[in-house]
Amino acid sequence: xxxxxxxxxxxxxxxxxxxxxxxxxxxxxxxxxxxxxxxxxxxxxxxxxxxxxxxxxxxxxxxxxxxxxxxxxxxxxxxxxxxxxxxxxxxxxxxxxxxxxxxxxxxxxxxxx
Amino acid sequence: xxxxxxxxxxxxxxxxxxxxxxxxxxxxxxxxxxxxxxxxxxxxxxxxxxxxxxxxxxxxxxxxxxxxxxxxxxxxxxxxxxxxxxxxxxxxxxxxxxxxxxxxxxxxxxxxx
Numbered sequence: 001x002x003x004x005x006x007x008x009x010x011x012x013x014x015x016x017x018x019x020x021x022x023x024x025x026x027x028x029x030x031x032x033x034x035x036x037x038x039x040x041x042x043x044x045x046x047x048x049x050x051x052x053x054x055x056x057x058x059x060x061x062x063x064x065x066x067x068x069x070x071x072x073x074x075x076x077x078x079x080x081x082x083x084x085x086x087x088x089x090x091x092x093x094x095x096x097x098x099x100x101x102x103x104x105x106x107x108x109x110x111x112x113x
Numbered sequence: 114x115x116x117x118x119x120x121x122x123x124x125x126x127x128x129x130x131x132x133x134x135x136x137x138x139x140x141x142x143x144x145x146x147x148x149x150x151x152x153x154x155x156x157x158x159x160x161x162x163x164x165x166x167x168x169x170x171x172x173x174x175x176x177x178x179x180x181x182x183x184x185x186x187x188x189x190x191x192x193x194x195x196x197x198x199x200x201x202x203x204x205x206x207x208x209x210x211x212x213x214x215x216x217x218x219x220x221x222x223x224x225x226x
Binding site: 033035040066105106109 | 119
């Protein structure tokens with residue numbers, strides 16, 4: 001039984017570039033959330049999607065965007081990368097939009113140089 | 114402003130000892146309090162969780178104690194093992210439509226053999 005899968009696992013980008021991170025939730029899960037985890041800190045909420053609609057947005061600039069597809073997979077896009085965007089990006093899936101446990105993927109380690 | 118405050122930042126215990134990690138929250142609109150365990154290079158894994166209508170929950174060697182009036186909750190790891198060495202995060206989830214998790218800053222636990 002596959003858990004939450006994220007791709008790629010590691011990525012190096014140059015300042016000013018854009019990046020797309022991908023997430024496939026657990027089969028049957030309809031909600032996907034994205035978090036940013038800077039080294040040595042707890043994850044910070046970026047977005048939540050449920051049934052392809054945005055349900056929540058964290059305190060991140062408009063350079064960050066996301067979407068959810070009909071198969072419930074999701075993409076996180078970051079434009080005009082800054083050095084400070086270097087972090088572990090985590091995707092979490094849950095069965096529904098509320099009241100259920102969140103299961104995390106292993107994350108995408110993004111390094112901006 | 115840190116809505117979930119976690120302590121200590123780091124902890125070292127001997128094998129077989131009890132590890133205790135504390136969290137305090139400020140917002141009474143939280144309705145779910147999970148603990149996550151994270152190993153280096155991996156995403157957080159849900160360890161145990163509690164709702165505010167319960168004062169204690171035990172699963173194996175892991176126990177959550179919850180004090181609603183004090184807005185505090187803690188994780189106790191009994192008979193700590195070297196394999197428990199990891200970073201532990203407490204979190205709190207908002208009630209309502211935006212179900213984002215608010216995380217503590219984490220506790221790095223080391224268990225000496």
